[in-house]
Amino acid sequence: MSMRDDYQNLSDLLQDVVSATETFHGALPERPVAARKRTGGPSTDLPGHGIGGKAALREFLDQFGGDLSGSVGSRYFGFVTGGATPASIAGDWLAGAVDQNVASPGDSVAVAITVQALNWLKQLFNLPQTSYDGAFTTGATGANFACLLAAREWAGEQAGYDIARKGLAGGPPIAIYSACPHASFVKVARFSGLGEDSIHAIARIGDTEEMDPNALEAALAAAPSDQQKIVCASAGTVTTTAFDDLVSIGSICRRYGAWLHVDGAFGLFARTVPELAGRTSGIEMADSITVDGHKWLNVPYDSGFYFTRRVDLIERAAGGLPAYLDVESDGLPHYINRVLEGSQRFRALPVWMTLCAYGADGVRETVRANVGQAARLAAFLRDSPHFELLSPTTLNVVCFRGLPPDGVENADAWNKLLLAELNAGGTAFMTPGAYGGKGGIRAAFSNWQTRDEDLDQTIVALQTAHEAATRKGSLAA
Numbered sequence: 001m002s003m004r005d006d007y008q009n010l011s012d013l014l015q016d017v018v019s020a021t022e023t024f025h026g027a028l029p030e031r032p033v034a035a036r037k038r039t040g041g042p043s044t045d046l047p048g049h050g051i052g053g054k055a056a057l058r059e060f061l062d063q064f065g066g067d068l069s070g071s072v073g074s075r076y077f078g079f080v081t082g083g084a085t086p087a088s089i090a091g092d093w094l095a096g097a098v099d100q101n102v103a104s105p106g107d108s109v110a111v112a113i114t115v116q117a118l119n120w121l122k123q124l125f126n127l128p129q130t131s132y133d134g135a136f137t138t139g140a141t142g143a144n145f146a147c148l149l150a151a152r153e154w155a156g157e158q159a160g161y162d163i164a165r166k167g168l169a170g171g172p173p174i175a176i177y178s179a180c181p182h183a184s185f186v187k188v189a190r191f192s193g194l195g196e197d198s199i200h201a202i203a204r205i206g207d208t209e210e211m212d213p214n215a216l217e218a219a220l221a222a223a224p225s226d227q228q229k230i231v232c233a234s235a236g237t238v239t240t241t242a243f244d245d246l247v248s249i250g251s252i253c254r255r256y257g258a259w260l261h262v263d264g265a266f267g268l269f270a271r272t273v274p275e276l277a278g279r280t281s282g283i284e285m286a287d288s289i290t291v292d293g294h295k296w297l298n299v300p301y302d303s304g305f306y307f308t309r310r311v312d313l314i315e316r317a318a319g320g321l322p323a324y325l326d327v328e329s330d331g332l333p334h335y336i337n338r339v340l341e342g343s344q345r346f347r348a349l350p351v352w353m354t355l356c357a358y359g360a361d362g363v364r365e366t367v368r369a370n371v372g373q374a375a376r377l378a379a380f381l382r383d384s385p386h387f388e389l390l391s392p393t394t395l396n397v398v399c400f401r402g403l404p405p406d407g408v409e410n411a412d413a414w415n416k417l418l419l420a421e422l423n424a425g426g427t428a429f430m431t432p433g434a435y436g437g438k439g440g441i442r443a444a445f446s447n448w449q450t451r452d453e454d455l456d457q458t459i460v461a462l463q464t465a466h467e468a469a470t471r472k473g474s475l476a477a
């Protein structure tokens, strides 16, 4: 079957995709939340002659449809995994179908829509419109990377040294200060050439994950005077959803001439509801901010974005247009100059669609519902004789563990068994967590579809898994 033949029947093919999507989404409430494990992937030879789009779709669905994860559904609580709103699914499909490249402006409205989507996001997060600019990225890791490159350029600029041109060797010493950086930030420290060891650990307050501003101040005061300083603060850590005190940290950064980066991949959404917004007070002092779209905004992968006060620095690190890309811009950005990638998917469209369809109220409703659900699960676990909370629940993440039966010595290992029982049950899916030296389980709420009934089912599933793990644990003990 040729591409041309397929294209003539495009509508027929897309109707099949619509039906398959309806079937998949319709089955989400009943199907196991996580796929059964496949040991091997597809291993057939490359087809010489293709079978056409409709047959290929059937082949995919028959062979693999049952092994997709239900991560878009309402009882998937692993990692921090958002779902996909209806309008964002439509936007995502369209983004693929119209296949615009937002690397450069000039031939499409896609770049202007990207600018508008970023402006809407600044309004959603109540960030000063004119002070920040940014770009869409593949996710929060991509956003952290872009922000760290901007910070690195800034460090060079402070010392009158052009890092983008000359490289790090010969440049000023650069140190990063952070109390609880996300693993992706450690990764981008490596990618940026600054290295993992350039991250200096700042003490946390008591047994929390929150940076101690006094410890930060002491570290900056003791640092060599020629050292350029980058502070990476958290607006929502993955285990305890800790927010660093940005008011204090921001003013310390200003006093000591440090760049302030804030990783708010999912925590920045606290800012969308007045009762939680205070946790990010002071963020206006940030030089750069990372946020994810594919988490709490509930748009499909991949979607992240960043904001910075110094987009010119990223453009220095990532910019440089060869003649064939130097098209007329009409004052619009060349996004190729703001991220690692050259050609870029029209990532703004699913975001634009979901914000246009449901507005700021839609986002607030999801955030409020998820925060309430996390609190309700935490209350059940606190009151149950079979579970304990490992940390206080203050936003959308619950970190806990099951109490093993008498005779089980290794509670961490037994909790792995408990988690395996829970996930094998198929009602709910959670992932491992650890806090205070204790291994356990983490449940993150970030899906617009999650309802109180889902929580009822999840609580029953947890009790059942606890009973099963208790039986197996007792037999083994």
Ligand SMILES: Cc1ncc(COP(=O)(O)O)c(C=O)c1O
Residues within 6 Å of the ligand: 079, 080, 138, 139, 140, 141, 142, 182, 184, 185, 236, 237, 238, 263, 264, 265, 266, 292, 304
């Ligand atoms: C605080 C934080 N930063 C960064 C990331 C990395 O995000 P992504 O997987 O979108 O690259 C995450 C993901 O969980 C996160 O929670």
